[in-house]
Amino acid sequence: MKKNWTRFLVVALSVMMVFAMTACGGGSGDSGSSEGGDNVLHLGGTGPLTGPAALYGTAVKNGAQLAVDEINAANPDGVQLVWDMQDDEHDAEKAVNAYNKLVDDGMQIMIGSVTTAPCTAVAAEANANRTFALTPSASGPAVTEGNDNVFQLCFSDPNQGIASAEYIKQNYADKTVGVIYNNADNYSSGIFDKFKSEYEAGGKQLAAVEAFADDANADFTAQLNSMKNAGVDLIFLPIYYTPASNIMTQANKMGYNPTYFGVDGMDGILDLEGFDTSLAEGVLLLTPFTPYSDDENVQKFVKAYEDAFGETPIQFAADAYDCVYAVYDAFAKTGLGTDAGMDEICEAMIGVFTSADFSASGLTAEKMQWNAEGEVDKTPKVCMIQDGKYVEQ
Amino acid sequence: MAEKRFKMNTKKLLKGAVKGSEYKKEALISYGILIIGYILLQLGAMAGMIGHNLQGQFVPICVYVSLAISLNLVVGISGELSLGHAGFMAVGAFTGILVARVLERSLSFTPLILIIAILAAAFMASIAGFIIGIPILGLRGDYLAIVTLAFGEIVRNIMNVIYFGFDSNGKLRFAFNHTIDGVANQDRIITGAIGATGVTKMASFTAAALLTAFTLFVVLNLKNSKQGRAIMSIRDNRIAGESIGLNVKKYKLMAFVVSAALAGMAGCMFGLNYSTLAPIKFNFNTSVLVLVFVVLGGIGNIWGGMIAAALLTVLPEALRQFADYRMLTYAIVLIVVMICTYNPTIKARVNMFMDRFKPKKKKAKTGKEAA
Numbered sequence: 001m002k003k004n005w006t007r008f009l010v011v012a013l014s015v016m017m018v019f020a021m022t023a024c025g026g027g028s029g030d031s032g033s034s035e036g037g038d039n040v041l042h043l044g045g046t047g048p049l050t051g052p053a054a055l056y057g058t059a060v061k062n063g064a065q066l067a068v069d070e071i072n073a074a075n076p077d078g079v080q081l082v083w084d085m086q087d088d089e090h091d092a093e094k095a096v097n098a099y100n101k102l103v104d105d106g107m108q109i110m111i112g113s114v115t116t117a118p119c120t121a122v123a124a125e126a127n128a129n130r131t132f133a134l135t136p137s138a139s140g141p142a143v144t145e146g147n148d149n150v151f152q153l154c155f156s157d158p159n160q161g162i163a164s165a166e167y168i169k170q171n172y173a174d175k176t177v178g179v180i181y182n183n184a185d186n187y188s189s190g191i192f193d194k195f196k197s198e199y200e201a202g203g204k205q206l207a208a209v210e211a212f213a214d215d216a217n218a219d220f221t222a223q224l225n226s227m228k229n230a231g232v233d234l235i236f237l238p239i240y241y242t243p244a245s246n247i248m249t250q251a252n253k254m255g256y257n258p259t260y261f262g263v264d265g266m267d268g269i270l271d272l273e274g275f276d277t278s279l280a281e282g283v284l285l286l287t288p289f290t291p292y293s294d295d296e297n298v299q300k301f302v303k304a305y306e307d308a309f310g311e312t313p314i315q316f317a318a319d320a321y322d323c324v325y326a327v328y329d330a331f332a333k334t335g336l337g338t339d340a341g342m343d344e345i346c347e348a349m350i351g352v353f354t355s356a357d358f359s360a361s362g363l364t365a366e367k368m369q370w371n372a373e374g375e376v377d378k379t380p381k382v383c384m385i386q387d388g389k390y391v392e393q
Numbered sequence: 394m395a396e397k398r399f400k401m402n403t404k405k406l407l408k409g410a411v412k413g414s415e416y417k418k419e420a421l422i423s424y425g426i427l428i429i430g431y432i433l434l435q436l437g438a439m440a441g442m443i444g445h446n447l448q449g450q451f452v453p454i455c456v457y458v459s460l461a462i463s464l465n466l467v468v469g470i471s472g473e474l475s476l477g478h479a480g481f482m483a484v485g486a487f488t489g490i491l492v493a494r495v496l497e498r499s500l501s502f503t504p505l506i507l508i509i510a511i512l513a514a515a516f517m518a519s520i521a522g523f524i525i526g527i528p529i530l531g532l533r534g535d536y537l538a539i540v541t542l543a544f545g546e547i548v549r550n551i552m553n554v555i556y557f558g559f560d561s562n563g564k565l566r567f568a569f570n571h572t573i574d575g576v577a578n579q580d581r582i583i584t585g586a587i588g589a590t591g592v593t594k595m596a597s598f599t600a601a602a603l604l605t606a607f608t609l610f611v612v613l614n615l616k617n618s619k620q621g622r623a624i625m626s627i628r629d630n631r632i633a634g635e636s637i638g639l640n641v642k643k644y645k646l647m648a649f650v651v652s653a654a655l656a657g658m659a660g661c662m663f664g665l666n667y668s669t670l671a672p673i674k675f676n677f678n679t680s681v682l683v684l685v686f687v688v689l690g691g692i693g694n695i696w697g698g699m700i701a702a703a704l705l706t707v708l709p710e711a712l713r714q715f716a717d718y719r720m721l722t723y724a725i726v727l728i729v730v731m732i733c734t735y736n737p738t739i740k741a742r743v744n745m746f747m748d749r750f751k752p753k754k755k756k757a758k759t760g761k762e763a764a
Contacts, residue, residue, distance in 0.1 A: 092669050100448070104446050125449075142590040
């Protein structure tokens with residue numbers, strides 16, 4: 001009996017030791033932030049660096065790192081940025097843990113989180129703690145709802161629908177427009193709702209609307225026949241690239257060749273295995289970034305990214321790159337020193353971001369502005385697939 | 394032979410029942426860990442010695458400790474392998490969130506909402522446990538494990554197509570397999586695969602610790618009751634148990650349903666700790682994670698499971714300094730601990746090493762043996 005008691009004591013002591021160690025970790029982090037006197041601004045972010053969504057998190061980590069290095073190198077005497085990205089495994093619980101760790105380590109401004117569900121959880125914590133957050137890529141509307149401190153650099157899902165409708169009305173006014181969407185998917189139906197109301201606002205009518213309920217759906221003959229019979233020559237596809245590829249293949253077999261217009265879910269169709277990419281020629285899609293652009297800045301970014309990380313950057317990397325510059329510019333406008341606390345910076349940054357004279361330009365858009373809800377206002381970029389590459393329109 | 398073993402076990406059990414010393418010791422250690430842990434962490438937080446990172450994990454630690462205790466009831470005490478614990482947790486979590494969101498509109502006293510939500514969660518989870526328990530408790534061992542695994546996945550997939558929200562008149566609306574029209578974003582409660590959003594954070598460390606204490610209370614008392622001894626005797630020898638007139642199905646179901654209800658309560662606390670909760674959280678991995686706590690702490694050893702749950706919840710966060718190698722380190726630590734705690738050679742070595750520092754204890758041991 002006594003033996004068991006000593007065993008228990010050993011276990012209890014080791015428990016205490018572990019807690020003491022973590023407490024120490026927190027302590028040293030705090031002293032790190034007090035070094036802010038050296039004109040260092042701590043940026044933090046969370047995103048999936050492991051697991052199935054790691055592609056996105058890694059892209060954000062690298063894209064932001066590139067921007068941080070550029071800023072630090074360009075102005076060695078000015079504000080120096082430190083960028084710390086923590087893994088959240090695309091999980092809300094882990095994201096909150098990661099966010100708290102960043103707060104312990106003296107984070108002053110947050111860039112993130114990368115994906116919507118973790119970002120929603122972190123946004124609530126950040127709102128309570130007063131951390132300013134600019135997410136490069138969490139597009140769900142729940143991210144900014146009720147959180148005055150959280151801003152999106154990407155279009156929110158519903159706003160993609162509005163932007164698409166406006167673009168089509170302006171540039172393809174004479175086309176007869178139809179829609180095929182996934183009504184069981186929030187992303188797809190969210191975009192469609194806004195697209196429909198925006199498109200029909202000017203008195204125009206959608207000629208045909210068809211829905212399906214599963215991205216694994218293989219047969220779109222009924223939907224396509226309905227489009228064809230209605231005389232549709234531009235189909236809006238607010239869906240992911242896999243069902244979109246099926247639609248294109250089957251329409252081609254039917255001898256029906258309308259113009260297709262997709263949103264960011266269409267990004268990736270050229271890399272789809274077993275799909276004849278020549279069918280995607282002429283497809284229009286709303287995407288903030290293409291590595292094949294002729295833009296000088298984009299080319300510079302792509303080259304620097306390829307040199308540093310050995311791969312072609314995706315949209316998420318460009319979004320993160322722009323986030324760092326936007327935050328850096330806004331911070332300069334607040335007039336605060338780098339020794340300012342997280343909450344003080346938060347209030348000042350909200351003021352700058354929502355002010356009418358602040359705008360940020362970058363790889364993904366020119367003159368981005370933000371409203372008080374945290375949504376971005378920017379000119380959408382539309383690309384056309386030509387010769388297997390995205391060409392900006 | 395089975396008879397002989399049964400006799401021995403019955404003897405042991407009876408002895409335990411008469412003396413109650415085993416129970417007292419187990420209860421003392423379990424409650425001790427909980428109370429000391431709570432006081433230390435609370436003091437540390439108040440003194441500012443504990444950072445945000447660990448403070449943010451107080452509630453999840455309590456939740457996982459509760460889950461480990463409740464799963465131990467099925468795995469350790471009832472002796473059945475269950476891989477669907479996350480399923481009950483999910484039922485509890487989403488029930489709790491739904492109830493809390495509805496009550497929030499008329500009640501403003503958070504602890505009351507929390508208590509009602511937890512009770513509702515326990516109720517729904519126990520119904521789920523009852524429904525699934527009836528057909529499957531005739532199964533044993535691996536077969537039961539497979540069916541409970543399937544149950545966990547079924548629950549998650551049902552959650553993926555359930556929609557709840559308030560319409561513009563403030564009326565609660567429900568839909569299956571399609572989004573609800575006319576519900577504003579902020580009035581959505583549960584949205585299919587996206588899960589629950591806009592949840593008010595109601596869980597607190599104190600509430601979670603109280604829930605853990607309650608779980609402990611239920612499990613320890615059940616274990617030390619007439620029913621508990623019946624459950625354990627069935628675990629040790631089913632045929633012998635039946636032969637003396639024990640209703641095997643009833644007792645197995647009792648352990649299973651109580652465990653499910655407790656898991657639902659823990660799930661509810663977990664759900665009300667974050668502003669958003671997706672069904673994917675309750676996948677197979679979470680069930681296995683809780684099982685790992687139980688196995689690592691020693692199957693049937695309640696306080697061992699508690700310590701394992703707390704340590705393994707904190708560990709991945711404590712390993713953040715390893716950056717890219719974090720999950721790799723975590724896995725290695727897990728494997729090493731698993732091997733070390735179950736390797737008799739290592740165990741003996743460690744004991745020898747320990748004994749070297751405790752000459753007094755040897756005397757006590759021999760004294761006890763002599764007695």
